[in-house]
Amino acid sequence: MATYEKHHCWSLLLRLFHWMFVLSIISLVTTGFYINNPWTNTMIEGGTTSLAMTYMRYIHFIAAYTFASAVAIRLFLYIFGNKQERILDILPVTGRNIKNLYRILLHYSYISDSHDDRLGHNILAGGSYLITYFAALFMILSGFYMLYPEVSFWQVWGVKLLGSQQWARFLHHCVMWWFLFFVVIHFYFLIWNDAKHPEGLISSMFTGVKFKQKA
Amino acid sequence: MADTVNKTLDPQVDRRGFLKGCTMAAAALGLSDAMIPKLVEAAATAERPRVVWLHFQECTGCTETLLRASHPDLARLILDIISLEYHETVMAAAGHQAEHNLMETVEKHPFILVVEGAIPRKDGGIYCKIAGKTAMDILAEVAPKASAIISIGTCASFGGVQAASPNPTGAAGVQDYPELVGGTPIINIPGCPPNPIAFLGTILHYLTFKRLPALDSMNRPLFAYGRKIHDHCERRAHFNEGRFVEQYGDEAHKLGYCLFKVGCKGPETFANCPAVRFNDVGVWPVSVGHGCTGCTEPNFWDTMTPFYERLPNVTIPVAGIVAGADSVGKKVLGVTAAAVGIHAAVGIGKRLVKGKSSDQE
Numbered sequence: 001m002a003t004y005e006k007h008h009c010w011s012l013l014l015r016l017f018h019w020m021f022v023l024s025i026i027s028l029v030t031t032g033f034y035i036n037n038p039w040t041n042t043m044i045e046g047g048t049t050s051l052a053m054t055y056m057r058y059i060h061f062i063a064a065y066t067f068a069s070a071v072a073i074r075l076f077l078y079i080f081g082n083k084q085e086r087i088l089d090i091l092p093v094t095g096r097n098i099k100n101l102y103r104i105l106l107h108y109s110y111i112s113d114s115h116d117d118r119l120g121h122n123i124l125a126g127g128s129y130l131i132t133y134f135a136a137l138f139m140i141l142s143g144f145y146m147l148y149p150e151v152s153f154w155q156v157w158g159v160k161l162l163g164s165q166q167w168a169r170f171l172h173h174c175v176m177w178w179f180l181f182f183v184v185i186h187f188y189f190l191i192w193n194d195a196k197h198p199e200g201l202i203s204s205m206f207t208g209v210k211f212k213q214k215a
Numbered sequence: 216m217a218d219t220v221n222k223t224l225d226p227q228v229d230r231r232g233f234l235k236g237c238t239m240a241a242a243a244l245g246l247s248d249a250m251i252p253k254l255v256e257a258a259a260t261a262e263r264p265r266v267v268w269l270h271f272q273e274c275t276g277c278t279e280t281l282l283r284a285s286h287p288d289l290a291r292l293i294l295d296i297i298s299l300e301y302h303e304t305v306m307a308a309a310g311h312q313a314e315h316n317l318m319e320t321v322e323k324h325p326f327i328l329v330v331e332g333a334i335p336r337k338d339g340g341i342y343c344k345i346a347g348k349t350a351m352d353i354l355a356e357v358a359p360k361a362s363a364i365i366s367i368g369t370c371a372s373f374g375g376v377q378a379a380s381p382n383p384t385g386a387a388g389v390q391d392y393p394e395l396v397g398g399t400p401i402i403n404i405p406g407c408p409p410n411p412i413a414f415l416g417t418i419l420h421y422l423t424f425k426r427l428p429a430l431d432s433m434n435r436p437l438f439a440y441g442r443k444i445h446d447h448c449e450r451r452a453h454f455n456e457g458r459f460v461e462q463y464g465d466e467a468h469k470l471g472y473c474l475f476k477v478g479c480k481g482p483e484t485f486a487n488c489p490a491v492r493f494n495d496v497g498v499w500p501v502s503v504g505h506g507c508t509g510c511t512e513p514n515f516w517d518t519m520t521p522f523y524e525r526l527p528n529v530t531i532p533v534a535g536i537v538a539g540a541d542s543v544g545k546k547v548l549g550v551t552a553a554a555v556g557i558h559a560a561v562g563i564g565k566r567l568v569k570g571k572s573s574d575q576e
Contacts (some may be wrong), residue, residue, distance in 0.1 A: 016517050036525055037541075038476065041467070042457040051456030108558075110565050149443060149485075152432075164512045165443075165483035166519055170540070177544035181551050188555040194561070204575045 006212040009119050009204055014085055018205055020070035025179055027063035031178060033058045071136045083121050090126025097123050104188050108189075116195055119210060125189065128182065135178045142172040144146055216432060226516040228284060228291040233258075237284050238290035240416045243491055244428070244438045257423040264422065267357060268302035271350040272343050272377045273332025274387055275369040278304050279365035280408040289411055289495075297418060298472045300326065303345075319493050323356050327421070328399075330359035331352070331369040333377050337385030359397035363427060364389060365404060367414060369510055372435075379516035390434060402427055403434045407510035412491050413439040433513065435485065444481035447489040450474065468504060478523035479506030486511040524555050 034040075034056045042050050078087040088094065092101045099116075101123040106112040108124065116122065121129065145158030145168050160166040194201045200211045228236075237254045246254070270278075277479055282290045282305070295552045299305065300320040301313065308316055320326050332350075335342040340349035348356075358364060369375045379388040389400050404413050417436055417467050422426045428436040445451065453459070453473035461467040474555055475482070484507050486500040509519035529543045531538070536543070 038457060038459060040457055041459050041461060044461075044467075050457055051455055059306065110561055150441065156432050164518060165485075166509060166512060166515075166527075169483055170518065173526055173542050174529070176542075177540075177547065178352045180544070180548055184548065184551050184555060188559070191560070196481070 002213045004199075005214050007119055007210050007212055008208060009210040010085055010208040011077070011082055012208065013073060014081060015205060015208055017070050017073040017077065020066055020073070021082070022071060024063040024067035026184075027059055028067060029176060031060040031063065031181065032173075035060060036173060047159065061147065064140075064147075067136065068140045071133060071140065074133060079082060084121070087130075089120045090123060090130065092123050103145070119212070132178070134181055135175050138175055142168045142175075146172065151188070221299060225558065228476060233295070236289055236415065237419065239289070239412060243412045243416045243487065244426075250423075254368075254419050254423050258419060263296060263298040263420075265320055265324050266297045266321055266329055267300050267302050267326050267361070267555060268303075268329045268331065269353060269357065270345075271330065271332035271334050271354075271371070271373075272384070272396050273368065273370050275304055275331070277331050277406075277408045278302075281411045281414065285484060289415065291409070293415055293418070297327075297382050298326075317357070321360050321464040325362050326360075327418075328357055328364045328366055330371040331367050331385035333374045333388060333518045334392060335377070335384035336392075337383070339349070342384035342386075343395075344378065346413045351392070354389070354392060355395040358389070358395060358399055361399050364396065364399050364401045365389065365414070368409055369405040369407045369411060369515065370516060371431075372405040373513035373515075374462045375407070376516050378514070401434055402430060402436060405407075405435060405513075408509075409511070410439070410486075410491055412490070413487070422462050429516060431485070434510070439487045439510060440485045440517070442485065442487065442500075444484045444486055444488055447487070448501055449489060450501060458499075463504075471504070474501060474506040475525075477506055478521065478525060480509035480512075480519050481507040484509040484512055484514075 025170045037054070038053060038056075039054050042052055077085045083089060090097070102119065103112065103114060103116050103215050104122045104124045107115065111175055120126070141157070145154045145162060146165060148154045149165055150157070158168060162171060190202055198211070200207075200209065234251075234255060237258060238248075238251055241251045241254055255418035268278075291503050299356040301312075306313060306316070310490065330493045332343075334340070334353065334354055340418075345353060368374045370377065370386075371389050373388045374382070374391070378382060378388075382442040388403070389396060390403065391407070402417060404417065406413070412477040416438060417428060420426075420436075420438075424507040427437055431437055431440060433440075434544065445454075448454075450471065450473045453471075454475055458467065459468075460472050460474050462468070463477060473479070479501065481501065489501070490509070491501045492502070507524070509515045513518065520527065524539065526540055527539050529540050531543070
């Protein structure tokens with residue numbers, strides 16, 4: 001019978017970031033789909049003062065600011081967070097991390113059963129989160145360009161990086177799909193890891209605590 | 216009544232028409248009415264600026280819009296305040312005489328250059344030639360000596376329809392040839408066609424204040440292209456309320472509801488169409504029940520099509536798939552879910568084959 005000991009892994013700020021990110025993405029994707037192709041029509045449904053599109057946009061913008069704040073918190077933690085939260089813990093640049101990437105690839109393709117003993121993210125997970133933050137930064141930039149098209153700061157950078165408003169809209173919509181792909185993969189590997197290695201991976205995002213086998 | 220005495224081609228503009236035109240331009244420029252006398256004075260007394268008007272890859276629609284404005288005063292006013300030295304559609308001279316006029320102006324006088332149409336680059340620019348010279352050569356000869364360049368229409372501004380993918384002639388706008396233009400300031404008046412008021416306003420601004428109007432980051436004058444169509448649209452309230460036309464000719468269309476769902480590009484297009492309107496009868500596309508096609512934006516033939524959908528299609532090069540972003544997205548999501556399912560199945564299969572020993576690490 002293995003005995004486990006508690007390890008503090010995720011700070012309160014990181015857990016706050018995570019749930020801000022989750023809730024804002026759910027709101028943004030839902031209202032975003034509505035704004036792109038409104039599935040209600042108050043002319044058919046008989047509403048007279050529903051202001052459907054106005055409310056959808058209102059929620060979208062509130063969620064967008066929450067999303068931007070969440071990303072700012074995460075970027076802050078990449079530099080000033082605890083050991084597991086810092087960017088050097090997930091970039092494949094140190095010997096320890098490259099070794100982990102190699103082992104995790106073998107592990108995920110069922111070739112090896114050995115599990116790297118580390119507290120933070122594995123390199124594959126950390127890398128996919130990093131890509132997601134880049135996608136998030138893109139969404140924030142293109143979003144502000146569309147929200148404030150006449151403000152010269154956003155216009156100058158928006159035109160240089162994205163071109164016309166229509167192109168920004170198109171890319172904003174395409175990159176949105178990354179978040180949906182990510183959700184599927186994220187959920188799957190969370191459950192997969194939690195089933196294979198009972199270290200409290202899922203609950204750690206609520207409690208901040210992971211469990212390790214006592215050596 | 217038929218125009219038996221051909222008044223529309225009478226170059227004389229009466230005082231009433233003159234003041235009206237200046238007032239319209241002042242309104243478009245957002246100037247107070249106290250400025251109208253200054254505009255009138257500048258237009259009436261300043262030396263008429265010489266204008267050279269070059270036609271390249273174009274349909275002459277911009278010129279036609281200008282000359283055939285239903286209110287003839289506008290065209291006459293423009294022709295009254297500028298001295299048109301070279302314009303292939305309306306000039307009397309032809310052949311060598313016309314080319315001589317062009318060179319005479321370019322070499323000896325200050326002038327404003329107006330370009331209508333795109334300039335092809337491919338194969339040395341042979342796809343557009345006038346008087347034996349390519350459009351690129353003519354531009355290189357004329358543009359550096361001009362005091363300012365006005366690119367009229369989307370073709371001269373951004374390339375237009377001939378620059379649409381795959382752009383067989385390598386067409387591009389004037390601003391894409393900085394090496395030929397040489398530091399001459401460029402002002403874009405895009406549109407397919409642009410409203411003549413935008414051109415008139417730019418010219419009057421130049422005459423009155425001796426400088427070009429303020430521009431946005433795509434070199435379009437802010438007085439005409441500073442606001443999104445969507446923000447001044449008369450159907451905006453229907454958008455906010457969620458009342459949409461589902462298809463052309465339905466009840467909502469007859470009631471004049473928002474054209475967003477049938478592909479109106481008003482939310483991503485900058486122009487003053489809802490405010491200034493066309494043809495002196497107060498119409499513009501949305502007011503007559505057709506969505507905006509986004510004709511003042513760069514590459515609108517590629518990015519605003521399909522005109523009756525919200526977003527451009529996604530092209531996957533090797534597979535040759537052209538489909539809507541959402542249908543591609545759903546397929547990739549399906550593939551992701553299938554991959555996840557296969558991964559899980561392999562794990563379970565391996566466990567069944569090897570027994571539970573793999574749990575004891």
